[in-house]
Amino acid sequence: MTISSRTSDRVTVLTIDRPDRRNALNLDALDELDEAVEAAIAVSRAIVVTGEGGHFCAGADLTELEDVGFTDRLAEVLDRLSQAPITTVAAISGLCMGLGMQLAVGCDLRVVTDDARFAVPVARLGLMVDHWTLERVTRFWGEGAARHMVLTGAVLTADDAWRLGFAQVRGDLDAALELAASAADLAPMTQAGSKLGFDAHGGNHTEVARYEAAFAEAWSSDDLTEGRSAFRERRTPQFQGR
Secondary structure, three states: OOEEEEEEOOEEEEEEOOHHHOOOEOHHHHHHHHHHHHHHHHHOOEEEEEEOOOOOEOOEOOOOOOOOHHHHHHHHHHHHHHOOOOEEEEEEOOEEEOHHHHHHHHOOEEEEOOOOEEEOOHHHOOOOOOHHHHHHHHHHHOHHHHHHHHHHOOOEEHHHHHHOOOOOEEOOHHHHHHHHHHHHOOOHHHHHHHHHHHHOOOOOHHHHHHHHHHHHHHHOOHHHHHHHHHHHHOOOOOOOOO
């Protein structure tokens, strides 16, 4: 198995385990990752994505990349990851390049070690990434840094990621697990609905309507009643997601 999964205290850790390829992913690994994310959503309230052997993900395995069919499958995997109704955290060390960057921007939050390096080296290979990737890289890095990486092949550092707001925490997998656990304790309907809002484009009435429906549902939920009761009683709320 290329993707290992373990769940504890409502947090699932998905680990890419191809250290001989610096965790570059092929088509089979994409299929495994997609299945693992789907399974994690069913049993968890947060997901941490990380890599084995000192690297997050060096990109697509170019020794097996043959045609645009790979990118079509990748888009499906990234769509499931980014639209997961629970909080997702990328725990990044070492190389986070190409497809690795796509996984990182598919997550909600990012924790980086000091040795992390980031790139979107498509211009070095004659490739292009889809518009979703350009949009997410621009949103999370800022347009200047996004253009720098895409157009010049620049490699950015953990200091850059921290300075530009791409990383929310500096630390290792334990720090990522702590961040995920803090999210897992909170109101799941609020988190799922808020994610819809973050990704809704103002001119897309369907996306905005989904957010408005989630907004109304949260305001009439048992979780809101529980949250208010816990606040008055000065105790930790126990949210059930309903």
